[in-house]
Amino acid sequence: MSYEKRQSTQLRALVVHEWFASIGGSENVATTIRQAFNGADLLCLWRDKSVTLQGDGRVMETVLSSRPFHGRKVLSLPLMPFVWRRTHARRRKWDIAIVSSHLFAHHVAVAKGMPKFVYVHTPARYIWEPEFDERGDSLLARAASVLLKPLDRFRAQEAISVAANSEFVRQRVLKNWKRDACVIYPPVEVTEIRGVADWSACLDDDEKSLLETLPVDFILGASRFIPYKRLDLAIRAGELTRTPVVIAGAGPEEQRLRDLARDACVSVDFVLSPSNNLLRALYQRAAVFVFPPVEDFGIMPVEAIATGTPVVSNLIGGASESVLEGITGAHFQPDDDESLLSAVNRALALDCTSIAKHSERFSREKFEQRLHQWVSTTLAISAPAARNESVH
Template sequence: MTGLLVHEWIESSGGAENVLEAMARAFPDADIQCLWDDAPHRFADRSVRETWLARTPLRRHKALALPFTVGAWRRLPASRDYEWMLVSSHLFAHHATLAGRDVPKYVYAHTPARYIWNPELDERGNSLAVRAVSPLFQRIDRRRAQEATAIAANSAFVRDRIAQAWDREAIVIHPPVAVERILSQSDWRTQVTDADELRLLEQLPVPFILGASRFIPYKRLDLVIAAGERTGLPVVIAGRGPEEQRLRAIAAAAKVPVRIVVSPSDALLYALMQLASVFVFPPVEDFGIVPVEAQAAGTPVVTGPVGGQVETFVDGVSGVAAASTDVGDLSDAVRRAASLPGFEARDATARFDEPAFQERIGQFIAHDGPGISGNRLGGDGSHD
């Protein structure tokens, strides 16, 4: 069966792009459609089509492009006789339709658009402009969500938000994580080749707690540093992003040693995960791939009590859910996690590996979303 994979936009890195790559491996004959492609090397062996937005300056300004994406997804030209669409959506990609074709549309939802549905989870939704237009976009978004043949959510947390926002049922298919790759090396330090990274490893304070993500406000990496200060443990922060200078200022004023590691290689990041006493992950996430990676490296995780990341570990075995993200509660959870007995990394992470994802996503396409009855919650499948 000839299929089309649909994705918002393609970047050089990102969890959603990793999911798209796994989908592409699961369906090697499928083409790809996106708004614009900023990383053509990722799918160099595929036919990747862009929308008209790719030919405008809006591709460089996601916030300004947002209202235009609603129309850009409609009546896409079909270069082949597609029999299904599998849509990877975290904004409005699930609005996609093909010109002159009515094909089954299977939606893999990373989240309903946080901008308009959950601004408390994404500060970009709190601007006056976004709040003014959110009711209109919500109506359009809910109506078009009814077009999907079936919907899969990347976590139970997102499944519940889909029910509230879109009035649709969804099954849960956790995204794939590179657990087998991480498990393949008992000591990732042996895979680090860069001289500066090797020097950094030699200078690490031991023990330390680790935070790793993009350097953006909602990831709350400042709380990782605060938890280190409260527990007296050195801190390593790894990633990159616009918050780097702010984090460096916080690190310089901290009462414990704090190392900021910018753009680590995969080998260095996995080595840091293996060496850390605890991996601390404060944000409310739709799923939380990085905590799974930390567990695959054998390190217990600490998260807040709300979000999809809570589904990635067994509390008291491979991690601890803090009572809140208050620094005191987070610090108490760090102490508890640091004292946990060792756990079997493979057992903790096997359900998140790529073969498990590929099996479930294949069943999702083949069986119209197993476990789903009807389009609307409590409804008969009729459209708005």
């Protein structure tokens, strides 16, 4: 165990996260932080009954966990900045608070003298970057953002230190909050993925049968079926290269994607709501994984890289940091057929035998190591400053 880990794991930590309606990327970060700090206590606005959280620490919720607010984000949204100021975190029973924030969790008020660390997935997009979040398109949201921006920036200054989940988000933090941040990439199950040579051997009979019905060579697109994920570009990549396409996931865009697939000049197969094992088998079988959205980071490209499959990603966004041009994949300019075609061809030409090793820097183990270094280093720097202030 490293010195930094020994030092920081001795701290009583409170982990703060927005809410738990499911276990996605940001929720996985919050649960990993809890585990890294010995099952620390957790504070969130609410938690759905369907979500099971491991660990010995307490799980505390706020007044928004009661009806009619529980799980209703739009109704709760105007109250969140105020609710975060009146929570259990104001009690002085923890040494530090570590906040996982993508909306207003960093507004949480903590006990006087308790260091507040903020791990930011993004400053609230609907306030600061409405072009990336449809919730920010309404007149009401735009009017509210005029009031919320100064408050959001002001409360971001309360943190003793800020970490961003990518350089892309770090630049957004610097621009919007006027604060610098270190970069700590979120945890991906790289070790687990790389530990299985053939994920198809882990499938049940129905999944194996489904996998065998798919083309031998195909381009894979996978995500939730929602507009900003741009799965239409995965289909377009198949058309441009005359390669069959497999689309995996689920969501409200399914019918529109099926309409596009029907009119496409190549075959397009759909795999709905794949299990983790099936998704990993699809990564391994795919000739290339096409990931078009502008994401804050992007877990799925790293998962694909961990299986040894090259990735084509948007030149804009956090995915361009994990997808290394000419090494683990290629980048393309959005809505540019020539750029997309060139990127797919460059990715297909790569030597796949050395791709997987480049995923190691995004492993859960690396995340925990950098997390402990962040906390220990920050506290070591701030302690002399605090002593000097008390002397003067």
